[in-house]
Amino acid sequence: MTARTFLAAGILGLGLAGQGAQADPTSYPLEIENCGQTVTFEDAPDHAVALGQNSAEIMLMLGLEDRMAATAFWPNEVLPELAEANAGVELLTVEFPTLETVLSVQPDFVAAMLVTLMGPDSKVAKREDFEALGIPTYLSPSACSVTAVSTDIYGARAELWTMDQVYEEIDDLSRIFDVVDRGEAVIEDLKTREAALRDRFEHHDDLTFLFWFSSPSPEDDAYLAGGNGPSSYIADLLGGSNAIKTGSEWPTLGWEGIMASDPTVIVAAQVDRERWTLDEAENKIAFLESDPIVSQMEAVATGRIVVMPGAATNPGVQTLYGAEEVASQLEALDLPE
Amino acid sequence: MIAGGPANGVLRLGLLAIGSCLVLGFAIAVATAIGDYTIDLGTVFLAITNGLGLSGAELPPIEESVVWDLRLSRALVAALAGAGLALCGAILQALLRNPLAEPFVLGISAGASTGAVCVIVLGVGAGSLSLSAGAFAGAFAAFGVVALLSNGATSGPNHTILAGVAASQLFNALTSYIVTTSGSAEQARNVMFWLLGSFGGVRWPDFQLLLVTVPLGLAICIYMARALDAFTFGDEDAAALGVPVGRIRLVLFAVTAVMTATIVSMVGAIGFVGLVVPHAARYVVGPMHMRLLPACAVIGAIFMVTADIVSRVIVAQQTIPIGVVTALVGVPFFALILYRARPQT
Numbered sequence: 001m002t003a004r005t006f007l008a009a010g011i012l013g014l015g016l017a018g019q020g021a022q023a024d025p026t027s028y029p030l031e032i033e034n035c036g037q038t039v040t041f042e043d044a045p046d047h048a049v050a051l052g053q054n055s056a057e058i059m060l061m062l063g064l065e066d067r068m069a070a071t072a073f074w075p076n077e078v079l080p081e082l083a084e085a086n087a088g089v090e091l092l093t094v095e096f097p098t099l100e101t102v103l104s105v106q107p108d109f110v111a112a113m114l115v116t117l118m119g120p121d122s123k124v125a126k127r128e129d130f131e132a133l134g135i136p137t138y139l140s141p142s143a144c145s146v147t148a149v150s151t152d153i154y155g156a157r158a159e160l161w162t163m164d165q166v167y168e169e170i171d172d173l174s175r176i177f178d179v180v181d182r183g184e185a186v187i188e189d190l191k192t193r194e195a196a197l198r199d200r201f202e203h204h205d206d207l208t209f210l211f212w213f214s215s216p217s218p219e220d221d222a223y224l225a226g227g228n229g230p231s232s233y234i235a236d237l238l239g240g241s242n243a244i245k246t247g248s249e250w251p252t253l254g255w256e257g258i259m260a261s262d263p264t265v266i267v268a269a270q271v272d273r274e275r276w277t278l279d280e281a282e283n284k285i286a287f288l289e290s291d292p293i294v295s296q297m298e299a300v301a302t303g304r305i306v307v308m309p310g311a312a313t314n315p316g317v318q319t320l321y322g323a324e325e326v327a328s329q330l331e332a333l334d335l336p337e
Numbered sequence: 338m339i340a341g342g343p344a345n346g347v348l349r350l351g352l353l354a355i356g357s358c359l360v361l362g363f364a365i366a367v368a369t370a371i372g373d374y375t376i377d378l379g380t381v382f383l384a385i386t387n388g389l390g391l392s393g394a395e396l397p398p399i400e401e402s403v404v405w406d407l408r409l410s411r412a413l414v415a416a417l418a419g420a421g422l423a424l425c426g427a428i429l430q431a432l433l434r435n436p437l438a439e440p441f442v443l444g445i446s447a448g449a450s451t452g453a454v455c456v457i458v459l460g461v462g463a464g465s466l467s468l469s470a471g472a473f474a475g476a477f478a479a480f481g482v483v484a485l486l487s488n489g490a491t492s493g494p495n496h497t498i499l500a501g502v503a504a505s506q507l508f509n510a511l512t513s514y515i516v517t518t519s520g521s522a523e524q525a526r527n528v529m530f531w532l533l534g535s536f537g538g539v540r541w542p543d544f545q546l547l548l549v550t551v552p553l554g555l556a557i558c559i560y561m562a563r564a565l566d567a568f569t570f571g572d573e574d575a576a577a578l579g580v581p582v583g584r585i586r587l588v589l590f591a592v593t594a595v596m597t598a599t600i601v602s603m604v605g606a607i608g609f610v611g612l613v614v615p616h617a618a619r620y621v622v623g624p625m626h627m628r629l630l631p632a633c634a635v636i637g638a639i640f641m642v643t644a645d646i647v648s649r650v651i652v653a654q655q656t657i658p659i660g661v662v663t664a665l666v667g668v669p670f671f672a673l674i675l676y677r678a679r680p681q682t
Contacts (some may be wrong), residue, residue: 026618098649098656099407104374121457121468123537133402291453 010316023180032172035144037127039136045109045177049102051124052113053078054140054316055298058170059111060085060315062182065260069105072097073117076272076311079321099125103133109193111138111173113316119143138172141165158227160236161315163194170317190320197237197320197327207240207335210263210299213250213313214271215278218287221252230312231267237323238330240264264335266299267326271310281307304333350628353621356488357635361416364642368412369404372649374399385409406540412537412642417547418600419610419641420634421554425593427618427633428558431565431626432589433494440597440612444495444504446608448479449601451508454515469602476598479504484590486509493572533658534605536645544605554596555634561585562626568625609663610637613671620674640667 026336030041046067050056056071062078065085072092092101096117102110110130112118117123118139130137142165167187174183211225211234225231225242232242243263246253253261266288271279278284287305288300288329295301306329312322368383384404386392422440429438440446452475456468486500487493558565564585569573576582600607618632641663648662 096375096656100373100403103403106399121538123535126538127539129406129540132406133398 023184023242026175026178026180030175032138032176034172035139035141039138041109041136041176045176047105047107048111048177049105049107050108050111051097051102051117052140052294053311054113054142054166054169054314054318055111055138056086056089056316057082058110058166059177060089061186062174062177062179064172064177064179065089067177069107070102072102076309076313076318077119079147079318096124107135109176110137111140113140113143113144115139116318118290136331137174138176140315141168141172161230161233163190163233163320165315166317166319167191176284190317193324194237194320197323200327201237201239203239204282205241206264207238208243208261208263209235209238209240209265209267210243210258210261211235211269211308212284212312213269213310214276216276217278218291221254222254222258224251224258225249225269225313226251230322234308234319234323234326238327254292259294262297263299265304265330265333266297267306267307267308269310269313279310282302302334304335306330306333342540354631354635357632357639361635361639361642364639364646365409365412368415368642368646371406371646372403372408374400374403374406376434382405395667409681410541410544411536411539411645414544414547414604414679415536415645416638417544417551417636417639418536418604419614419639419644420605421547421551421596421600421637422607422610423614423618423633423640424551424555424558424630425597425639426613427615427626427629428565428589428593429611430615431568433498435494435498436569436616437612438498439504439608440593441606441608441611443483443594444479444508445476445502445594445597446606447505447508447512448482449473449476449598451475451512451515452478453602454512472602473598475508476601477594480510480590480594480598482507487675494634527674534607534660535656537606537656539603546599547603550596550599554592555630556631557592558589559627561589562630565589565626566624588612590649604659607641607660607663609660609667610641613667616671617674620678 026044028041028043032039032041044067047069048064048067049069050059050071051337052073053075056068056074058076059065059068060082063085068089070090071086072094074091074094078086090105092105107130110118110125112125116122116124118127118130118137120126122254127137127139142161167190170183170187170190174186174201209231211231213223213225215222224244226244226246228247229249234330235242243261253264266285268281268288270281270318273279278287285305287294288297289295290307299305306326308322308326309318311318312325313319369385370376370378376384380400381404383392383394384396387394387396388405388409409603419621425440426438429440429442430436432438433442441513443522449472451462452471452473453468455475456471478592482504483497483500486503487497525658537541564575564580567580568582568585572582614637615629615633618636621636622628622632644659644662644666651657651662
C-alpha cells in the first residue's frame with residue numbers, strides 16, 4: 001500500500017514536472033501488484049470481461065464501455081447514470097457465469113470483484129485458468145484485503161473497510177486501460193463527495209445505525225450488516241457507529257436482540273433481487289410500523305427510518321452513493337441532541 | 338436374459354462389459370463436445386488428439402483450452418467420482434447389510450463440510466491448508482468418531498449406522514454453528530456453493546489424484562470380493578467360512594473413507610449415486626461382488642458423466658448443482674428398478 005501510494009505520488013510528481021497536471025500515459029509492458037500477484041499487461045485491454053457488478057461499474061465510470069466484451073454477476077441494478085453505457089455491453093448472466101461462457105467472448109482481460117468469482121477455491125474460475133491462456137486478470141482489493149493479523153483468506157476485516165480500497169482499484173484499472181486522466185477525475189470526484197459527507201456530520205458517540213438487509217419472513221431472524229464492512233463505514237462517515245457490535249460482517253439477530261440494540265436510526269435496505277418479500281424496503285417499513293412490539297422501538301415510534309440501496313452494503317463505488325442517500329434523509333429527521 | 342449354460346453367461350457378461358465401456362466412452366465424448374461455448378466437432382477432435390500428443394494441429398488457444406483443460410478433465414473426474422461413490426455404496430451395503438447404506442451414512446460428508454467450512458470461515462491454516470485439504474481432514478475426523486463409537490466398526494452393522502447418524506448430526510450442527518456465527522455474506526455464499534457439489538472447479542491435477550485413488554480402491558475391493566460375499570450372510574457365518582471379519586471390515590471401511598473423503602473434498606457432497614447405482618448394478622449382474630463391483634464402477638461413471646452433461650445444458654450459461662441433477666435423473670430410474678424388481682405375488 002505504502003509502496004503503491006509512493007509510486008502513485010511519484011507518477012503524479014513526474015506528471016506535474018513534465019507537462020502541467022497532465023497524467024503520463026501508461027507505458028507498456030505494465031506491471032501491477034494485485035492481491036499478492038504481479039500481473040503484466042503487454043498493452044491496454046480492449047475486450048475486457050467484468051465479473052461482478054463493482055468491477056463493471058468502475059469500468060463504466062472510466063468510460064470503457066466500448067472496450068468491454070461482457071459482464072456477469074449483478075446482485076443489484078446498475079447505477080442510473082451508467083445504465084445507458086451498460087446497455088451496450090453484453091450481459092452473460094446476473095448470476096454466477098460458467099468459465100466456458102466467459103471464454104466464449106474471447107476476453108483479453110478479466111477483472112473480478114469476489115474470490116467466489118475468481119479465486120483458488122472458486123467453482124467459476126481460478127486466476128491460473130486465464131493466465132495459462134495469456135489473459136491478464138485483476139481481483140478487487142476489497143476482496144482480498146488481508147491484514148497481517150487476519151487469519152482469514154477471504155479477508156475478514158481487522159480494521160474498518162474504507163473507500164480507499166475502491167480508489168486503489170479505480171487507480172489500478174485506469175492505469176491498466178491507459179485512461180489515467182479519467183481515473184484521477186473519477187477518484188477526485190468521489191473523494192470530494194466523501195469529504196463533503198465527513199464535514200457535514202459531527203461525530204456523536206450515541207448516534208447508532210441499524211442496517212437491516214433482509215429477512216426470509218418477519219418471524220425469522222433478520223440479516224443485518226455488522227462487523228467492519230461497508231455499512232459500518234457508512235455509519236462512521238455520517239458521524240455515528242453501527243448499533244450491532246459483533247465482529248461478524250453479516251450477523252443474524254432476532255427482534256428481541258434488535259430491540260435491545262436500540263438504534264437511533266434504522267436503515268432499511270432496498271434489495272433488488274426478488275427472493276423474499278422483505279427484500280423490498282417498503283415491506284420492511286410496513287412491518288416495522290405495524291408490528292405491535294417492534295413498532296414501540298424509539299427509532300420506529302419517532303419515524304427515524306431511512307432507505308438505502310442494498311448494493312451499498314457490498315464494498316464498492318455504490319457504498320458512497322448509499323451513504324449520500326442516507327445522508328440526505330438523515331438531515332430531514334429529528335435526531336436527539 | 339439369454340437362456341443357456343455358463344458359457345453363454347460369460348459371453349453375456351463380456352458383451353455387457355464391452356457395451357457399457359462403449360457407452361461410457363460415448364458419454365465422455367458428448368460431455369467434451371457440448372457446452373456454452375460452441376466449438377465445431379473437428380476442433381474438439383483435434384484438441385483431444387493434440388492433448389494426447391497424437392497430432393500438432395494449429396487451433397485457437399482458447400478453444401483448445403476449453404476442450405482439453407475444462408471439458409475433458411471435468412468429464413473424466415466426473416466418471417471417476419461416480420465410479421468411486423458407487424463402489425463405496427456397494428461396499429457399505431454389504432458390510433452393514435443395509436440396502437439404504439451409502440457413503441454419507443457414516444457422517445463422512447458432514448465431516449468434510451465442517452472441515453471445508455473451518456478453512457473458509459475460520460481461516461484454519463489459511464494459506465497453508467487448502468479447502469480440499471480441510472475437507473479431507475474433516476471427513477477423516479468424522480470417520481474417526483464413527484470408528485470410536487462403534488468400537489472400530491466391529492460392534493455390528495446397526496451400531497455403526499447409529500454412530501454414523503450421530504456423527505452426521507454432530508458435524509452438521511458444527512457447520513451451521515460456524516457459518517451462522519462468523520460468516521460474512523461472501524463466506525456463506527462460498528459455503529453454499531461448496532456444499533451443493535459441483536464439478537466447476539476441477540482441473541487435471543484433480544483427475545490425477547482420483548486416477549490413483551479410485552482404481553486402487555477398486556482393486557483392493559475386488560481382491561476382497563469373496564469376503565464381501567460372505568459378509569452378506571452375517572458376521573458369524575463369514576467367520577465360520579474362515580474370513581477374518583474384524584480386519585477386513587476395518588480395511589474396507591478405511592478404503593471407503595479415503596475414497597469418499599477424496600471425492601467429497603474435490604467436488605462437494607453429491608448424494609444419491611452411492612445409494613442407487615449398486616441396486617441398479619445388482620439388477621443387471623446379480624449380487625456376487627466379483628461382478629457387482631466393476632459393474633458399479635462403470636454404471637456409476639456413466640451416471641455421473643450424464644448427470645453433469647444435464648447440469649450444464651439444462652439452463653444456458655448457468656450450472657445447476659450436480660446433486661440436484663443426480664436426484665432428478667436418479668429417482669425415476671430408481672423407481673423403474675424398484676417396480677421391475679418388485680416381488681411377484
